[in-house]
Amino acid sequence: MRSVTAFATLGPKAPFDKTTIERRDLGPTDVLIKIAFAGICHSDIHTAFGEWGDVIYPLVPGHEIAGVVEEVGTEVTKHALGDRVGVGCMVDSCRQCRNCHAGYEQHCLDGATETYNCIGKDGRPTDGGYSTHIVCDEEFVLRIPDAVNLDVAAPLLCAGITLYSPLRHWGAGPGKKVAIVGLGGLGHLGVKIATAMGAEVTVLSQTLAKEADGLKMGASAYYATTDPSTFETLAGYFDLIVNTVSVPLPLNRYLSLLTLDGALVMVGAPPEPMSLYANSVMTNRRSFAGSNIGGIAETQEMLDFCAEHGIGADIEVIGGQDIDRAWERVLNSDVRYRFVIDTATF
Ligand code: NAP
Ligand code: ZN
Secondary structure, three states: OEEEEEEEEOOOOOOEEEEEEEEOOOOOOEEEEEEEEEEOOHHHHHHHOOOOOOOOOOEOOOOOEEEEEEEEOOOOOOOOOOOEEEEOOEEEOOOOOHHHHOOOHHHOOOOOEEOOOOEOOOOOEOOOOOEOEEEEEHHHOEEOOOOOOHHHHHHHHOHHHHHHHHHHHOOOOOOOEEEEEOOOHHHHHHHHHHHHOOOEEEEEEOOOOOHHHHHHOOOOEEEEOOOOHHHHHOOOOEEEEEEOOOOOOOHHHHHOOEEEEEEEEEOOOOOOOOOOOHHHHHHHHOEEEEOOOOOHHHHHHHHHHHHHOOOOOOEEEEOHHHHHHHHHHHHOOOOOOEEEEEHHHO
16 A cells, blocks of 8 residues: 545545545556646535535535556556556456446446445455545556647546537537536537537527637637527537536526427536426427536547647646535536646645
């Protein structure tokens, strides 16, 4: 075991404190990563507040990890000392079930081992990226291309893949009209990635306050969802709507914006249930669907795609002492557009 510095929370809404956690000794296929930056995802907040179920405290969140390889196990072949690497929402899976074989480790039939708030194969709780180091099996470590700086790469490991995967799956590309609902951490990367895929992109945000930013990221239109005329203007318009919002939305209104065979895909994960009329999906043979991060191979594909298209997150870099304030701002939709913790401040 080795002791490393981390920031942990001791209970729902308890402030973060600097602490020490233990990382396991390297197994033959393990990689020790010196974490440079860790993104703050809204999922960190849902989890820590107990909104999604039981929490193992003290909790060290963080599943948008970017850093450099500091040590490798004796049998590691994929990564070498000094490599720029990342870890996302999973650190392991069974690797044997049909979903793992198909590249969908996030849908592992045994349950993927999540980066934090989970029990690892060693029987110990997993701790996330709000820390200086992490140990991870090489198969779950991603290569970060040289063209993307580590700070703007970190959010790609969750927010980036969470948007890339459904955009690919539902065919975002030339001739497709795509709406991204919510211009936060996930949403702003969705705008950039869908634009790079060649789709026509519209942002649906609560207000027009961030319109100039959204257009700069590649959107060709920007509408306020608090303006009722938005839903009249855009009725039946979109092929694909990706909803990144962290609270329940009136689904029937959003479904009404879909054209024939259009899909509304949920990636935002509010803890409360939502309701919809069957008629909202019967009309235009619409689909109501969801998507959860992406597999390891697809995450690498996304990182390479982002490097090729010059895509990184728009970030505000903060220190370990600023985590509480940053969470407050995320909860107030006051994020431009991802907070990234610099572990050099620990
Ligand atoms: P975020 O940065 O807080 O962005 C969420 C955005 O939703 C806000 O910026 C805001 O955009 C909009 N919003 C917030 N409150 C709203 C309200 N009351 N009414 C309408 N819109 C509101 O969060 P995030 O990190 O992008 O995560 C978003 C959600 O995705 C969270 O629920 C998170 O847990 C989930 N998530 C899912 C996956 C997955 O694999 N499916 C992965 C990561 C995260 P505007 O200001 O533009 O309206
Ligand atoms: Zn996340």
